[in-house]
Amino acid sequence: MHVHAKLPLNVKARTIFLLRHGQTDYNVQGIVQGSGVDSSLNDTGRRQAAQFFEAYKHMPFDKIYTSALRRTHESVQQFLDLGLPHEAHAGLNEISWGVREGTRITLDEDAEYRQVLAGWAAGNTHARLTGGESPEEVAARQRPFIELLKSREEEQTVLICMHGRAMRVMLCQLLNYPLSYMEGFEHSNLCLYKLEYTGSMFTVKNFLDVSHLQVPA
Template sequence: MSVKKIYLIRHGQTDFNVAGIVQGSGVDSSLNEAGHRQAARFFAAYRHLPFDKVYTSTLQRTRQSVQGFLDLGLPHEQHAGLNEISWGVREGTRITPEEDEEYYGVLRQWHQGNTTARLPGGESPEEVAARQRPFLDLITTRPEEENILVCMHGRAMRVLLCQLLHYPLSHMDAFEHRNLCLYKVHYTGSLFSVRSFLDTQHLQEPA
């Protein structure tokens, strides 16, 4: 097969991002004004590419981030496997290092290799990885889709990149993310490789 090119982006900014409030899969927030500007700049930079399909999570902030491409009439599929990790009881709350030892304690457990740990009512990285696998099976068995755009969420993106590159989930924080950042990934039919890492050049203010 020819090389499949996957343009993997995180959604644009929301007011929850600015306020430091945990969103997760249970908070269906929308983009704020800055997030819509980010989406418009990404669209302006990449609208020329011949995308065969656009994939998003089921949360509106991902769909809004690629709305320009959907307005072109490109085929679109939503997958719950792309949803953000569930942070359980902490969704919708503000998290700071000083105020929430439990939250940061779980993050430390993940870094130390305990990727089955979770916050009360939430998901573990292992559970997120499991629900992503049907999506991975889908995109790897559709050779006719040579160029695809995938919009998802920060923590879930880290888990997905670990799976693509066969990294242990404990290494997921190696994959940094920002609102509307791009990872460009190539798939040869047997191997995934990252060709562009945390690309935000498209977000720069016009000269």
């Protein structure tokens, strides 16, 4: 039997909005960007960002966090234009795909890519593409940000905009899953994971939420 623990009376659960950036031309073309390709949103991505803003512009965000890459900044630019506090952290950058960044790689055509992804799912999360990062390395550079986030108790409602693979790693860490479970956290452009943090644990309230993209911007 599962029992929901009640929070102490003086503890209020914090709300974390974890957002993937909007669409880029590279996304459409199936070209990996990683941390080394600093692309901008395309017209669809900008429309997605406007739809998200329209749905959540009244949310009292205490802080906006983004990666150091422009596609995350552009995805939340309308919130930044409101003057909300903002910090960019390179620890939130996408995984590095090494020499493959800027190229089209698919499971069907690229044996090394297929082998690395299969290795991750099998638990070999130290594997990496040539010149790139492993999930373990991404997790390690995310940990200082996670500790910073946990420590800022005054930030009750937070928006974090980052990247697909890095978001999968982040969710595994926040929810105490092994990194080999990454593929269980699906993502799409401008999708939202909404989490609550009680001071001791994170729980998912909204999983792969794209309802904001169903309404006109």
